[in-house]
Amino acid sequence: MNILLAEDDVRLGELIVHMLKKKAGYHTDWVTTGNEALEQAFSAAYQLLILDWMMPDGDGVFVCKELRKEGYMGAILMLTARDTLSDRIEGLDAGADDYLVKPFELDELLARIRALSRRNYAPIQEEEVHLGEGLLSRNHQKILFSQGEVQLTPREFQLLDLLIRNKGLVLSREVILERIWGLEAEVNMKTIDATVKLLRKKLSPFEHEDIIESVRGVGYKLEI
Structure with a gap:
């Protein structure tokens, strides 16, 4: 399980x-802010997100709502010191699947995780997906070819994975910016174009640079 x-x-x-x-x-990654959680949640096919209620840049309820709005289908376990009935209801209504009050025993956390893992949170992304003659490993964020491998940066991986999940559809630069960087990020459309250029350069030795097609005045799409 990826957590x-x-x-x-x-x-x-x-x-x-x-x-x-x-x-x-369990394969476990750790972030310390809500924005990082929003950014990272879709990058490695996480089956479970353990989410603190209070973080420096906002509360977990907001993060939970945003993830569900964006289509995150994994389990969400909230950690909080707030234990009133209204707090529990607020967290569950935001999209959380379970709620653990601090302080807690680590063995109880493990038991909650085991219980959540027995539920069905389909669809779960495949850990590996074919990309032409290559194989994208979501766990390791790289593409494997018979001639070698391509290691991707987190942004390159997120962009490529977004295109794969929407194969054949044209994604506007605005949609890509919102899904990968967030609308409040201090980046512009040229950042997207630069990331695509770097991706194509990495795929070029394996003759796969053309799978990312430019749609003039709109954005990009993936054709395999």
Whole structure:
């Protein structure tokens, strides 16, 4: 199971990551802000997001709502010190699947994770997907060819994966900007074009640079 932890308490975050990786054997990534959680949630096909209610840049309820609005289908477990009935209802109504009140025992967290893993949160993205004659590994964010491999940066991977999930459809630069960087990010449309250019350059030695097509005045689409 791939798990994304969003927790700004460094000591607690380190404890949870250590337990999930060493004791339970889960692949676990850790971010410390809500914006990072929004940005990272779709990048590695996470089946579970463990989300702290309060973070430096906002609350987990907002993050939870935004992820569900964007189509995140994995399980969401909220961590919080707020334990009133109205708080629990607010978190669940935002799209959370479970709720754990701080302080908690790490063994209880593991039990909650096991319970959530038994539920069906389909569709789950395949960890590997064919890309022409190559194979995109979502877990390792790279493309494997018989002649070698292409290692992608996080932005390159997110952009390519977005195009793959919308294969054959034209995605405008505005949509790409919103999904990958966020509308409030201090980047412009030239950043998207530059990222596409770098992707094509990496794919060029394997004669796959043409799979990302430019649609003049609009954006890009993937044709395989």
